[in-house]
Amino acid sequence: MSRPTVHDIAKEAGVSLATVDRVLNARPGVREKTITKVQEAVARLGYVRDTYAANLARQRQYRFVFVLPDGPGQFAQSLRSALHEAYASQIADRTVIRTVRVPIGDPHAIVRTLQGVHADGLDGIALMVPETPQVRDAIARLKDAGVAVVTLVSDLPNSRRDFFVGINNSAAGRAAGSLMGRFVGGRGEILVVTNSLRSRDSVERRFGFDEVMARDFPSVSVLPSVEAHDDPLRMARIVTEVIARRKALVGVYSMGSGNLTLLEALRGNRRSGRLVVIAHELTAATRQALIDDEIDAVIAQNVGHLIRSAIRVLRSLCDDLPIYEAQERLRIEVVLKENLP
Amino acid sequence: MSRPTVHDIAKEAGVSLATVDRVLNARPGVREKTITKVQEAVARLGYVRDTYAANLARQRQYRFVFVLPDGPGQFAQSLRSALHEAYASQIADRTVIRTVRVPIGDPHAIVRTLQGVHADGLDGIALMVPETPQVRDAIARLKDAGVAVVTLVSDLPNSRRDFFVGINNSAAGRAAGSLMGRFVGGRGEILVVTNSLRSRDSVERRFGFDEVMARDFPSVSVLPSVEAHDDPLRMARIVTEVIARRKALVGVYSMGSGNLTLLEALRGNRRSGRLVVIAHELTAATRQALIDDEIDAVIAQNVGHLIRSAIRVLRSLCDDLPIYEAQERLRIEVVLKENLP
DNA sequence: ATTGAAAAGAGGTACGCTCCTCATTTATGG
C-alpha cells in the first residue's frame, strides 16, 4: 500500500488529472461542486502532495536573504557559520541563501539594505536587527511586496513580520536568575552587564532576571545594567570599579554579546574567582571560559536549530503551508561545564 | 547559476550519461581511469546528487522498525508519541516506520521480537533494550541480514550496532552532580534512586555523578544506589526510611525512570520540601513536578531530536552516506522551572 | 590481424508532479 498520487485522486473523484491539478494548485476555472468532489477524494484517500516531486517539476527556487549584524560579535559569527553549514546540507535544497551584514548601530544603513535586497525578486528574509520605527516600516514594505519575513534572535513584535525564530528572552532571563540565585547561595549583590539595551533581547532578559530575583531571592540585590557598547576599556573600567567598591558582590550576569570583553575585564581581578558568572550564548570564548571555570553557566540557544528553523519557516510561509509551532519553538539551553556539547 | 546535474557532469567529464550513472551509483564495468575522470568532474562542478529526485526515480522506501520498551514508563510513552509525530512529517519522505513494544524485563521475548521483525524485508532498526548476550547475538544476526542497527538512549557498545543515538550518560550524570553540589550548598548526604541498574544508562549516570561529587564537592556524601524495580511500595518504604534515618540528607538524585513513584514517595514526607531533587527525562510528571517546585532540575534529552536523529542516521546507513556526527550528537538538556519548553 | 570480453555510449521509460495546449463537454442567457 503506497501513497496515493494525483492519479488516484482523479480516479477517486471521477475527474481528469487536469482538474485535480487545477484544484490542488488553486487555479481558476473549476466549479465549486467539482472542487468539493476533488477535496473529498483527497480527504478520503489521505493524499499528501509530494513536495519534493512538486518542487522538482516546478523548478522551484527559494531565494532567501539573512540579514545579520556585522561587527566583531562572536555570536553573529557563529550564526554565520551555522548558516553556511545549513546551506551545505540538504536542508537547503532548492534554496539559495544570501547573507547580508549590516552595521547594527546604524538604522538608516539597515533600512537601505532592506530596500536594496528586495530589488531582485526574493521570497523570504530573516533578520536580526534592533527595533526602530524605520525598520518596522521597511518590513511593512517587504510584506507589501509579498516577501516572507521572520525575525531572528531578537523579535520585532510590533512589525508586520510573519514569525519570530528565537528563544523566549524573558524566560531565558528567568532561567539565568534562578541559577544565579541558587549558585550564589541566596544573598549578595549582582552586577548585570550588556553590550546595549537598545536591542529587545537584552531588555527582556533583564526583565525576566529581575522577576525571579525579586520573587525567589529577595536577599540578593541586582545592580543597574551596565552597557559596554563594544568598548573593552569602558567594560574593564566599570567592572574593576564595581568589584573594588562593592564588597558584597557575588555574581555577574552578562546579558548579551560582549562576553569577551567582560572575561578580559574579570581576569584582571583577584576577587573574580569567587564570583558566579552567568553569560549568554555559547561561543568559542564562553566555551573556553566554562572549561576554565571562569563562567559557571551559559544560557544559550542552538544556532544550528535557529537557522534551520528559520529556513523551514520561511519555506512554509512561501508555500502557504502550516508551521509546526512545536518544532520551531527553540529551547533555552542551560550549559554547564559538564554538559558542554 | 543553478545546480549542476548529471548531464553537466557527463559533458564536463567527456563521457556519456550512462557512464556517469555507473560511476555515481558504483555500478561495475567502468575503468579506474574513467571513474577518476567522472569524480574529478563532480568535484570541479561541485555536483551534489538531488536525493529527492533520486528517491523519486528509485521508488525508494525506507522500512524501519523501532523497538521500544513496553510498560508504564512515561519516558517510553513520550518516545512513542514523538515517533508518531515524526511519522506524520516523515510520511513525505518515503519512510515507513513501525513500532514494536517489548517487555523490558524479558530478554527472550526481546530476542524473539528481533527475529520476528526481520522476517519481512526491513532496512533498519532502532532499539532501546537492556544489554544481554542474547540481544547482542540477535543484533549480529540482523547485521548479517544487512539491516542497519542503531541503539537508542541506552547504548550496546559491545554489539555490532552501527550507531548510538542518545546522550552521553556519564556526562549527564556529571551535569546532575554539578547542579546537585551547587544547589545543596556543598555539604550533606545524597540519596540516589533508580529503577534498575541493569540498563547501562543508569550505571553510566551514577559513574558520572560520583565523579563530580568526589572531585568538586568532597563534603557531600553520596549514598549507594537504591533500585525500585517498578515497585512503588518498595520505593516509598526506602525513601521514607532514608529520610527518617538520615538527618543529613539534603538531596535526591533520580537516575532513571520511575520518577513518578519517587515523587509519590516524597510527597508523603514532611522534610522533602527542603530536599534538592534532580531527576532525568522530561515527562508529564517531571514537568508538573518542576512547576510545583517538587523537582529542582531535570536532566533531559529531546525525544523529538532523538527520534529524528535515529531516522536520519538509519537512512544514511541504508544509503551508505556519511553521518554528520555533529548534528546527531544529542545535547544534554538542563531543565529548570524557568526554561521549561 | 583476429577475437572476445570489458568498457562506454545511446536512448528509452519511469517516478509524482507542474504547466501547457487544444479539444470537447456542459451550463447559461437570449
Add this chain to the structure above:
DNA sequence: CCATAAATGAGGAGCGTACCTCTTTTCAAT
C-alpha cells in the same frame, strides 16, 4: 434552441535521477 462562455478532459513535455536494453568502441590476449 442556439450561440457563447465556462468547465472539463486528454495528452504531452519536462524537472533530475535511476535503471534498463541494445549497440558500438576499446583494448588486451592470441
